[in-house]
Amino acid sequence: MASENEEKYGTVLGTAKYEAEKSVTDTVETVKGMGTLASNLGGYLKRDVGNAWDSLNKSPEEKAAIKEKKDAEDAKVSAEAKAAVDAEAARIKKLQDSYITHTAVILCSYAARESYLVVPTSHGELIHGIPQLNVGDSKPNINVRSFGVCMSPKNPSVQAAAKKIVADIKDKPKTFTEKVMDFFSKPPKVEIGKDLVEMCAGVCKAQIFTDWIDGKKDVLIDGKPALLGRCKLQCGYGGKIKFYTSGQREE
Template sequence: MSLGSIISLIAAGLLAEGDTYVVRGAELTCSEGSLPSSLNLPQSHGVYIKGKPVMNVADCVVEKNIGLFGFCKKTDEVCQPELCGRWSHGKTDLSIDDEPALLDRATLTCALGGKITITKNGGQD
């Protein structure tokens, strides 16, 4: 799919009802963390919504894409996420840098017992 086609689909909002794409700056929460964190993208994939870079399911590297969540309730120490795989629930028919676009219902699992969810998609003004 060409970049122009991707941009057209995004602009048209072709998503399942209630789903939204996730962009840089999205707010994340871990079920075992004491604080929210944010999703970062040091280098854009080249696709934007309202000037913000769109994320994909591979954007799940600790300290590059995923910040820390304060203190971990499981370890009683500063959060050090140990992620198990990539984000679930990408838009498989819309690739951003050859990976499914990230949707707001996606989750990540931490090996320490936490579930990371997207609480704000980053597109709020």
């Protein structure tokens, strides 16, 4: 369509005509959509009016019974939610002093999902047949398995993702309106700001150079303090790593 208009009216005028025609088409589609929405809303209104009418015709006893049933259901849901929260809090509290074993689940403050702590070779101590770990089991990829996706602004992979977004925006072909606006005013500057980087994600490549903190010093596993659920680990990109499970079978 744009090429036909350009042949008839010239490049600038032809493009403008094309944009105008496109605007009309978009408006028509929008109106059609509004008509469909209105029709759907009409159905909802009819249903809601019917429900309201039924409610008005119920006796006080029926209304009281309905309210009592709803209150009971709400109370049950609330009680179940509270019980779940309390149970999780109790589990986490118990985890703090639990010994950590192979395949314990770990979490990172900058990760999109959980990962696992593993040991390639047993240190010689087992709990229910599962290798027990020590504070030295903190090496990236060997012990600390990749979390997959990282959202730390300090991660070069995340920064690269932000740069790509900016580059894609700059390379995106401009519309006729944008070109006209650029002619009369200075184009807005596209920059890699903190807010943009914080919305991006990259590949997790943990940078860990220390042992786990706060191990059980009076229990040594292969010469190092035993690892406990309260232990923490710091990634060089700012991520704080902690345990979600101990890895023991009873969990």
